[in-house]
Amino acid sequence: MVSQETSRNMYESLKDIRTKEIKELVENPVLTKDDITVSKIIGRMIKENAQEVFIHLPDDKSVSCINIRDILLAPNSESLKSSTIKVTVPSLTEDDRIGNAARIMSLHRLRSLPVINPDSKEVIGQISSKRIINYIYDAFLKKKINDQKMMSASDIMTQGLIIIDPTAKPDAAKVTMMKESIDHLPVAETQADGKTVIKGVVTSNHLLQTLAPPETVGGEESGGIAPEQEIIRLADRKNILTVKPEDSFISTIESLLKANSTYAIVQSSDGSPLGIITYRDIISVLGEQTQSEIPVYIMGMPDDSSEAELVKSKFHSIVEHLSKISPQIQEARCKIKIKDREGGRRRYEVSANIYTAHRLYLYNSTNKWDLAPIFDEMIEGLKNQIGDVKTEHQNDSLRYSDG
Numbered sequence: 001m002v003s004q005e006t007s008r009n010m011y012e013s014l015k016d017i018r019t020k021e022i023k024e025l026v027e028n029p030v031l032t033k034d035d036i037t038v039s040k041i042i043g044r045m046i047k048e049n050a051q052e053v054f055i056h057l058p059d060d061k062s063v064s065c066i067n068i069r070d071i072l073l074a075p076n077s078e079s080l081k082s083s084t085i086k087v088t089v090p091s092l093t094e095d096d097r098i099g100n101a102a103r104i105m106s107l108h109r110l111r112s113l114p115v116i117n118p119d120s121k122e123v124i125g126q127i128s129s130k131r132i133i134n135y136i137y138d139a140f141l142k143k144k145i146n147d148q149k150m151m152s153a154s155d156i157m158t159q160g161l162i163i164i165d166p167t168a169k170p171d172a173a174k175v176t177m178m179k180e181s182i183d184h185l186p187v188a189e190t191q192a193d194g195k196t197v198i199k200g201v202v203t204s205n206h207l208l209q210t211l212a213p214p215e216t217v218g219g220e221e222s223g224g225i226a227p228e229q230e231i232i233r234l235a236d237r238k239n240i241l242t243v244k245p246e247d248s249f250i251s252t253i254e255s256l257l258k259a260n261s262t263y264a265i266v267q268s269s270d271g272s273p274l275g276i277i278t279y280r281d282i283i284s285v286l287g288e289q290t291q292s293e294i295p296v297y298i299m300g301m302p303d304d305s306s307e308a309e310l311v312k313s314k315f316h317s318i319v320e321h322l323s324k325i326s327p328q329i330q331e332a333r334c335k336i337k338i339k340d341r342e343g344g345r346r347r348y349e350v351s352a353n354i355y356t357a358h359r360l361y362l363y364n365s366t367n368k369w370d371l372a373p374i375f376d377e378m379i380e381g382l383k384n385q386i387g388d389v390k391t392e393h394q395n396d397s398l399r400y401s402d403g
Contacts (some may be wrong), residue, residue: 008295010249010285013145017136018099018286025135026094026115026125029054032066038077038085041066042211049205051111051183054123055086061121063114065089068204069181072174077211087341090303091116092127098135101127102286107300108338109181111279129279130262133253136282140250153252154245156285157266157275159362163188166199166232170210173202173231181339181349184263184278187235198265198273200235210234242267245274249285252277284335294319294329300336307371311336314375315352321379326386328356339367350374354382361385 030050032041034057041053045068055064064086071077074085090104091114104113112128139145163186164173173185183204188196241261243252245268256264256277266274287299296319301308311334319332333353340347347367354361363381365374 010150011295011297013150014136014286016144017139018097018102020098020135021094022092022096022098022101022115022127023094025098025127025131027128027131029114029123029126030112031056031123032082034064034081034083034086036082038066038071038074038080038082039211041082042071042077042208045071045208046212051205054089054114054126055082056114056121056123062088063091063116063123065110065114067110068208069178069183071211072204072207073178089113091123093118094124098132099286102129102132102283103299103301104303105129106280106284106287107302107336109280129283132286133279133282134257137250137253137257140253150249151285152245152249153243153247153264153266153277154274156249156252156281157245157277158281159275160364161186161273161275163196163198163273164202164231165189166230168231169229170207170231170234173234174207177204177207181337184276186265186273186276187232188273195271196273197271198240200232200237201240201263201265202231202235203262206234206236240265243277244269253282256282287333287335294323295331297331297333298336299334302336302371310371311375314372318352318375318379318382319354322354322382322386325383326356328358329354330357331355336371345369348374350378352378352382354386 030044030048030053032044032053032055034055044050044053052065052067055066057064066082066086070085070087074080089108089110092101093116101113105111111130112126114123115125115127116122117124136145162176162180162182164176166187166189176185177183185202186198187200187202188198190196239259239261241255241259241264243255243264243266245266252264262279264277266277268274284299287297296316298311298315301311315332315334319329323329332355335351337349338346339349347369348371349367350365350371352363361382363378365378368374
């Protein structure tokens, strides 16, 4: 269990990274046009190995984005235009801080963000979560941050691992990724002794390959998988990256970078899967620490200042109330993610981790358009867990996809 000392040490160690301008981290952007077909965007994404492409709209000076997940369930990619599935996203300038970039990426579930010229509003680059992770690792190598007393893999992993059966079809995996807003789906089977064994991991990039037009990349014919074939044939089966729960934060980053992997499965000593670590989990440690006697961290703070203040107020009130029920609370973490969009409205998903000296209490919200009722339900859910210790059971570490 992460201690207050470890948490505070981690936060302070990453302060210089959190407050650094993104100027040195800006990469070449992956841009496309507003009227191009989705099938051509698929080809571009595969060629560039890109998770997102950006569209600059000069008329209203905004920047739109198309993410792989936006494409997975899009019909008729040959005729569908990019303008029908694009989503406007926040843009950054070179003067923005890494911490702010990490916050927006986490909130919008993106791996990269556009960087614009503040005067012309032209897209001049992009910043990616992988570039941020590389920068953290480089800072460690240059001894600008200390890996001692930092969090372990088990502290930063996403629990409640969502898995899919090897015999499931690619379409089922697409639906699950869209429903859960995830890009990594472990393919697993349960043995006779009840043990779950990971057989492979399918990613949104793998699924994108099934949608590629025949004349795709470099003049080579794409080898798509038929919809009726099993998902295990598409999954990465040979290079499944695993880490131990006790592995350090930096060693986990090192494993990801050396394997050129976007995920790591956290396994116990007997090989049982405990959770998954993705780029999003790594950059979430750059979340904002708000003022409180108990360390409180909020990742994915809304862009709107009134909503941000509501989140701070609500979550602080929850932590203060719970500390009266359980004085052993040592730390509280909250993650806010946009689950869906409809016009100018956003549907949110909020999760909370409450750490005590001996336990971790978890809460995951239902999807709602307004943040206030989510936090009202959160206090009741966490009170029920903490208030009746004798009947508590930790959340299951695995969830099977409905597909």
